[in-house]
Amino acid sequence: xxxxxxxxxxxxxxxxxxxxxxxxxxxxxxxxxxxxxxxxxxxxxxxxxxxxxxxxxxxxxxxxxxxxxxxxxxxxxxxxxxxxxxxxxxxxxxxxxxxxxxxxxxxxxxxxx
Amino acid sequence: xxxxxxxxxxxxxxxxxxxxxxxxxxxxxxxxxxxxxxxxxxxxxxxxxxxxxxxxxxxxxxxxxxxxxxxxxxxxxxxxxxxxxxxxxxxxxxxxxxxxxxxxxxxxxxxxxxx
Numbered sequence: 001x002x003x004x005x006x007x008x009x010x011x012x013x014x015x016x017x018x019x020x021x022x023x024x025x026x027x028x029x030x031x032x033x034x035x036x037x038x039x040x041x042x043x044x045x046x047x048x049x050x051x052x053x054x055x056x057x058x059x060x061x062x063x064x065x066x067x068x069x070x071x072x073x074x075x076x077x078x079x080x081x082x083x084x085x086x087x088x089x090x091x092x093x094x095x096x097x098x099x100x101x102x103x104x105x106x107x108x109x110x111x112x113x
Numbered sequence: 114x115x116x117x118x119x120x121x122x123x124x125x126x127x128x129x130x131x132x133x134x135x136x137x138x139x140x141x142x143x144x145x146x147x148x149x150x151x152x153x154x155x156x157x158x159x160x161x162x163x164x165x166x167x168x169x170x171x172x173x174x175x176x177x178x179x180x181x182x183x184x185x186x187x188x189x190x191x192x193x194x195x196x197x198x199x200x201x202x203x204x205x206x207x208x209x210x211x212x213x214x215x216x217x218x219x220x221x222x223x224x225x226x227x228x
Contacts, residue, residue, distance in 0.1 A: 106153070
């Protein structure tokens with residue numbers, strides 16, 4: 001069975017600084033997607049960034065980028081130039097061939113002014 | 114374009130009472146997911162529909178939970194009777210399956226409190 005582990009329950013970052021959130025996963029599948037979702041206090045989850053496992057190039061979306069290490073089964077999220085609006089819960093998620101999503105336990109990100 | 118709509122947003126009931134949650138997915142999305150999110154945890158899949166068919170309900174506690182998706186659009190999730198441990202946020206998500214691309218869009222959730 002696939003598992004997703006987020007070992008950082010909470011992280012803090014100063015506004016305008018850079019922070020990296022960690023995620024590791026376990027799978028025996030070769031084709032899969034990895035995602036980072038953001039859940040602000042209002043609770044609605046939104047997709048931040050997605051990575052296809054067959055792509056070696058790390059995904060980037062504006063200030064958000066990932067470091068995808070397939071052999072190490074690691075998928076970290078880097079947020080550059082952190083903003084107050086980035087404060088939220090961040091969930092790492094895995095989706096394999098069954099279209100079933102498996103989420104980690106989340107990392108609460110605090111942005112300090 | 115309207116997003117995923119869920120109602121009610123909040124529900125407080127006493128244990129052993131029934132409760133139902135409703136979800137209206139994004140128009141045209143053929144896949145619908147119900148998740149349960151306990152406090153401080155990530156969402157856990159309860160059931161996934163492709164059109165009207167429940168293709169993955171392995172995590173649904175079938176003794177007290179039931180779900181339906183009539184006509185492959187709206188969906189209802191029911192709990193009868195509710196237990197204290199059912200207090201959680203129930204999230205609905207939908208997606209349009211096109212090959213491997215399967216981005217989920219989430220609703221705001223229903224926060225259930227069982228007293």
